[in-house]
Amino acid sequence: MVNKSKKTLQIQKTYEALFALEDIREIFRQSLPVGFDEKQKEQFSSTIARIKGIISDLENGEGKPACNRVGKLDPRTREEEFINIHPIQAAGRLTPEARKAIISYGDGYSTCDYCRKPFRLDKITRPPIEEFHQDLAKFLNMDQARVVPGARRGFQAVTQSLVEKGDSVIVSSLAHYTEFLAVEVAGGVVREVPLNERNVVTADATAQKIEDVKSETGRLPKLIMIDHFDYQFANEHDVYGIGKVAKDYGIPFLYNGAYTVGVMPVDGGKIGADFIVGSGHKSMASVAPSGVLATTDEWAPKLFRTTQMVGDLTGRKFGVKEVENMGCTLMGATLLSMIASFPRIKERTANWEEEVKKSNYFLNQFLRIQGSKVLSEWPRRHTLSKVDTTGSFDVVAKTHKRRGFFFSDELKDRGIIGEFAGATRTWKLNTYGQSWEQIKYTAASFLDIASKYKLRIN
Amino acid sequence: MVNKSKKTLQIQKTYEALFALEDIREIFRQSLPVGFDEKQKEQFSSTIARIKGIISDLENGEGKPACNRVGKLDPRTREEEFINIHPIQAAGRLTPEARKAIISYGDGYSTCDYCRKPFRLDKITRPPIEEFHQDLAKFLNMDQARVVPGARRGFQAVTQSLVEKGDSVIVSSLAHYTEFLAVEVAGGVVREVPLNERNVVTADATAQKIEDVKSETGRLPKLIMIDHFDYQFANEHDVYGIGKVAKDYGIPFLYNGAYTVGVMPVDGGKIGADFIVGSGHKSMASVAPSGVLATTDEWAPKLFRTTQMVGDLTGRKFGVKEVENMGCTLMGATLLSMIASFPRIKERTANWEEEVKKSNYFLNQFLRIQGSKVLSEWPRRHTLSKVDTTGSFDVVAKTHKRRGFFFSDELKDRGIIGEFAGATRTWKLNTYGQSWEQIKYTAASFLDIASKYKLRIN
Numbered sequence: 061m062v063n064k065s066k067k068t069l070q071i072q073k074t075y076e077a078l079f080a081l082e083d084i085r086e087i088f089r090q091s092l093p094v095g096f097d098e099k100q101k102e103q104f105s106s107t108i109a110r111i112k113g114i115i116s117d118l119e120n121g122e123g124k125p126a127c128n129r130v131g132k133l134d135p136r137t138r139e140e141e142f143i144n145i146h147p148i149q150a151a152g153r154l155t156p157e158a159r160k161a162i163i164s165y166g167d168g169y170s171t172c173d174y175c176r177k178p179f180r181l182d183k184i185t186r187p188p189i190e191e192f193h194q195d196l197a198k199f200l201n202m203d204q205a206r207v208v209p210g211a212r213r214g215f216q217a218v219t220q221s222l223v224e225k226g227d228s229v230i231v232s233s234l235a236h237y238t239e240f241l242a243v244e245v246a247g248g249v250v251r252e253v254p255l256n257e258r259n260v261v262t263a264d265a266t267a268q269k270i271e272d273v274k275s276e277t278g279r280l281p282k283l284i285m286i287d288h289f290d291y292q293f294a295n296e297h298d299v300y301g302i303g304k305v306a307k308d309y310g311i312p313f314l315y316n317g318a319y320t321v322g323v324m325p326v327d328g329g330k331i332g333a334d335f336i337v338g339s340g341h342k343s344m345a346s347v348a349p350s351g352v353l354a355t356t357d358e359w360a361p362k363l364f365r366t367t368q369m370v371g372d373l374t375g376r377k378f379g380v381k382e383v384e385n386m387g388c389t390l391m392g393a394t395l396l397s398m399i400a401s402f403p404r405i406k407e408r409t410a411n412w413e414e415e416v417k418k419s420n421y422f423l424n425q426f427l428r429i430q431g432s433k434v435l436s437e438w439p440r441r442h443t444l445s446k447v448d449t450t451g452s453f454d455v456v457a458k459t460h461k462r463r464g465f466f467f468s469d470e471l472k473d474r475g476i477i478g479e480f481a482g483a484t485r486t487w488k489l490n491t492y493g494q495s496w497e498q499i500k501y502t503a504a505s506f507l508d509i510a511s512k513y514k515l516r517i518n
Numbered sequence: 519m520v521n522k523s524k525k526t527l528q529i530q531k532t533y534e535a536l537f538a539l540e541d542i543r544e545i546f547r548q549s550l551p552v553g554f555d556e557k558q559k560e561q562f563s564s565t566i567a568r569i570k571g572i573i574s575d576l577e578n579g580e581g582k583p584a585c586n587r588v589g590k591l592d593p594r595t596r597e598e599e600f601i602n603i604h605p606i607q608a609a610g611r612l613t614p615e616a617r618k619a620i621i622s623y624g625d626g627y628s629t630c631d632y633c634r635k636p637f638r639l640d641k642i643t644r645p646p647i648e649e650f651h652q653d654l655a656k657f658l659n660m661d662q663a664r665v666v667p668g669a670r671r672g673f674q675a676v677t678q679s680l681v682e683k684g685d686s687v688i689v690s691s692l693a694h695y696t697e698f699l700a701v702e703v704a705g706g707v708v709r710e711v712p713l714n715e716r717n718v719v720t721a722d723a724t725a726q727k728i729e730d731v732k733s734e735t736g737r738l739p740k741l742i743m744i745d746h747f748d749y750q751f752a753n754e755h756d757v758y759g760i761g762k763v764a765k766d767y768g769i770p771f772l773y774n775g776a777y778t779v780g781v782m783p784v785d786g787g788k789i790g791a792d793f794i795v796g797s798g799h800k801s802m803a804s805v806a807p808s809g810v811l812a813t814t815d816e817w818a819p820k821l822f823r824t825t826q827m828v829g830d831l832t833g834r835k836f837g838v839k840e841v842e843n844m845g846c847t848l849m850g851a852t853l854l855s856m857i858a859s860f861p862r863i864k865e866r867t868a869n870w871e872e873e874v875k876k877s878n879y880f881l882n883q884f885l886r887i888q889g890s891k892v893l894s895e896w897p898r899r900h901t902l903s904k905v906d907t908t909g910s911f912d913v914v915a916k917t918h919k920r921r922g923f924f925f926s927d928e929l930k931d932r933g934i935i936g937e938f939a940g941a942t943r944t945w946k947l948n949t950y951g952q953s954w955e956q957i958k959y960t961a962a963s964f965l966d967i968a969s970k971y972k973l974r975i976n
Contacts, residue, residue: 067553071546077569078539079618084532084576086614088525088598092959093933095525108577111535115573118542119566128622130615130858132646135622138631140546152626156544157588159624160537162851164586164593166620168610168799168806173596188590209667209807212844220703233829237836241844244827245678252831341626341850347805348626348850349667369702371691373710378695386670386699392799392806393620393851400588475551501550 066121071140073118076126080111138477143498146478147444148291150492151323151343154397158345161400162393171391178380181388181395182206192399199406200321200336202328202354206364206382207340207390207398211318214337214353215242217384218314219283221363223248228273228281230311232261232297234290239316242285251281258437259293261286263301270309280311287316288326293436294319294444303332312359318342319444321352322405323492324412334359340394345401350394418499419443419491425503430516431455435486443492454484456513467509474505524579529598531576534584538569596935601956604936605902606749608950609781609801612855616803619858620851629849636838639846639853640664650857657864658779658794660786660812664822664840665798665848665856669776672795672811673700675842676772677741679821681706686731686739688769690719690755692748697774700743709739716895717751719744721759728767738769745774746784751894752777752902761790770817776800777902779810780863781950782870792817798852803859808852876957877901877949883961888974889913893944901950912942914971925967932963 084107087100096104117123128135138144139153154162165171165187174186182193197205208214215238223229225247231239233252243250253261253269266284273281284306288299299315306313314335320326321338322345328336340350355363364382371377381387390398408415419440426432431451434440453467460466464482471479480487491499510517542565545558554562575581586593596602597611612620623629623645632644640651655663666672673696681687683705689697691710701708711719711727724742731739742764746757757773764771772793778784779796780803786794798808813821822840829835839845848856866873877898884890889909892898911925918924922940929937938945949957968975 067546067549067551071543074539074542074546075622078536078543078621081532081536081539082614082617082621085529085536085598085617088529088532089611090953091525092955093525093599093601094959097955108573111573115566115569130618130622131861132649133619133622133854133858134645136625136628136631137622139625140543141551143551146627146631148630149625149627153547154624154626156540159540159543159621160588161591162620162624162805163536163540163617164533164588164591164595166612166617166805166851166855167594167597167607168612168804169604169607170594171806172606173594173604187592191590209671210844210849213667216844233832235829237825237839238845240827240829240834240836241825241839241841244825245841245844250827250829252829254831346626347620347624348629348852349807349848367695367699367702369698369708371693371698371708371710373712374691376698378698381695381699383699383703386668386674386703387696390807391668393624394806396591397624400591403589495548497550497555501552 068141069123069125070118070121071137072126072128073114073123074140075128075135075137077111077114077118079128080107080114083107084111142472142475142477143494143502144478145476145489145491145502147488147490148342149478150443150490151345152341152348153345153493154347155345155401155404157400157404158347158397161396162347165396166393169391170393171395180380181391187396187399189395189399192402195402196352197354200326200328200352200354201330202333202336203357204360204364205352205354206385207395208351208353208385209389209394210349211316211337211339211342211351212238212242213349214351215239215285215314215316216245217353217363218335218337219243219246219248221365221384222312223282228277228279230266230269230273230281230284230286232286232290234259234261234287234292235285236287236291236316236318239285248282259295260437261297261302263298263305266302267305270305270311280309282311283314284311285314285316287318289319289442289444291319293446294442295437296441299331306334307332319442323409323415323443325409328354335363340398344398344405347394347397350390350398415443415492416441418494418496419445422491422499422503423447426506428518429507429510430518444488444490446486446488448486450485452510452515456515457484470509470512471505474508476502476505526599527581527583528576528579529595530584530586531572531581532598533586533593533595535569535572535576537586538565538572541565542569600930600933600935601952601960602936603934603947603949603960605946605948606800607936608901608948609803610799610806611803611951612805613803613859613862615858615862616805616855619854620805623854624851627849628851629853638838639849645854645857647853647857650860653860654810655812658784658786658810658812659788660791660794661815662818662822663810663812664843665853666809666811666843667847667852668807669774669795669797669800669809670696670700671807672809673697673743673772673774674703675811675821676793676795677701677704677706679823679842680770681740686735686737688724688727688731688739688742688744690744690748692717692719692745692750693743694745694749694774694776697743706740717753718895719755719760721756721763724760725763728763728769738767740769741772742769743772743774745776747777747900747902749777751904752900753895754899757789764792765790777900781867781873781901783867786812793821798856802856802863805852805855808848808856873901873950874899876952876954877903880949880957880961881905884964886976887965887968888976902946902948904944904946906944908943910968910973914973915942928967928970929963932966934960934963
């Protein structure tokens, strides 16, 4: 068991100090350019005095606990207090740079201070948003990129540009629900490629499905949309082979990089992708909802087509606004957090193999607990994995008065959080971003819990 | 001229302290649950020491200037250093509560810690997101509400649900470009209602336009979409009358509240709106992109229809996910900022008349500068206004070596920012959220500039 009381208090004091500094900031916001009035001077002095006390408490781990509630919102401190193994949160956790950026750029339209003709987000040069868009395209080895409010809105922009009523779209049998929705909203129909015996989508199976659709409907599918790593097992699917199949059939290929863009190198050219979609809040250490949609110069005119609508009375036209993006997309802290995290994103994708090593290290330890299984492909090529503890922790749960929650309790007592509370059969976890020290600690904690409940460790 | 050096330094020190506390926070994030290692202890001590120095500098307005750059991003301090009259930024500026919420909930999927069946954002009870959705609907006197990534995505959800290829949609001759795009993306055609001599859309003109469309196309328009206050003049359009016309013709009515929801009371029932759309980053003190889409129980099944798509191979269905919202919408700081600002939003809408008074006070002073005009309806019913200074400040600009930028320079020297830099003919400003002291200061500054350049003041 971890004695966390001092640390917990210090984390509370950190938030208390951050919040008190926001109170200071608000005094500036309410003041006149010529300076504070008497009341503001008093507020400033008393808040500074309060901050000094908080910093002293923070330093020494003393003082009374801070509440830090904001209205009905409890402060969220799980990233500070715990090691978080939540399957979808790990790589969306903000970098310190992103946290600083949103402190600075939280306000509504904060990207728009220097918006000039042609009045479009991706053309703004201060802050360097235009440059960031070019960097993003280069990062993915694509020609053009836009930011979008989540990967799902990237899928939607593509399907609505390419798919008409009744058209078929090839997806994986492990496709994410947002891909289903993107096809549905465009009026299309999903056609799933079967998995092989290792739960992987292959190029051959994709080609076969295309043939099936062709013979059934008389027409080729309009789009192939495949996840490089799926959300269920995070197995690697053969996007390189599928890229070739797509080219052979002349069908555009959307590479779903929700679990890759921002954590591992993604080379759109090498993949042969016509579209790449990534998620800011899932894998790019950004505020939600955010994401990236990249394409080639060949497809850009269609995907990023600009408005043709003309006011019947006024003759108004809004020339450069892109229809599928609905004009500007991420006009504030969402985009600024992406930009601020980007240098570190580039660094960390280069270290992907090390992340995979840590994932395998953890699971190798986990597998020592008799009865535990990894349902994802093995060895792991990703940090997200699906495990099965029906033969280990679930055996304990069966007779424990807290049922499956015993496991959550034990993890929490050791400072680990993010498992699906109460689940002890099949569940998912993500080791992304943990240091070696944290990974070893996490693995040891699992073994420790197993050992406490007399599960055999091999 | 304002001597801002001490204040500027103090603002820099405030940011420096906030950023240093984020560095503290990062040490916690990198540490083990059992506590800091030696290196982390050192980092903690040295960062605490640094913070103490910063707080002391902040208190006394001393010390060397702080850079506070985050990578390529300059810190944005215009809300602290200046009175900001930017037309679209005023009501999207975050409340202190929202700023605290995003410090706490900045990380990617930070809303999803306690996501349980049926796995949909608006059903999450911790934080109280479900309750917030109910509050939002009540606040607008509608039956149901969802959050969306910007008002534009609300328009889009409605048009894509109701409008088919070639269908007509009634919009204002002052419709925002995002309304054009929403109609275009759904395959519809905009049909603009003419303005009357006061640049206002009336119920009669709307009815006439419906008749015109009917006689030209043989069919009624599928939707009426009208801004309560438009983005150009912020004139008030007769949404109550238009609501009745819509009912008479049996055409659904989308009330565009981008400039109202969050600043003034909006009663969907009284208006007779079938859909209400509002903007989080424009008028609800929230992080972009965010917004609200509300409707009646009558329209909800169509607008918020859930997915019907079935995997052809796996038989997978994703039952409760809403097609037009693409499942979950604002999974992080965007939504949490809305929730945190909401209590203050409710308060401030009740004080709308006072905001309008301040707007009129300012413009009455502004009009004392000979040659200045207000192009928006008069007296003002909104805080956003379009003015014409061709006969006043532009006369000065004509012979000034800085041209129109002289005016920006003079405003900036007085601690005012947010005008369209260099524009001295027709331009827009927004007085929203300024205290009476700030409004009086702003008005006096305009008169002071006029007087400096020998413009006549009446």
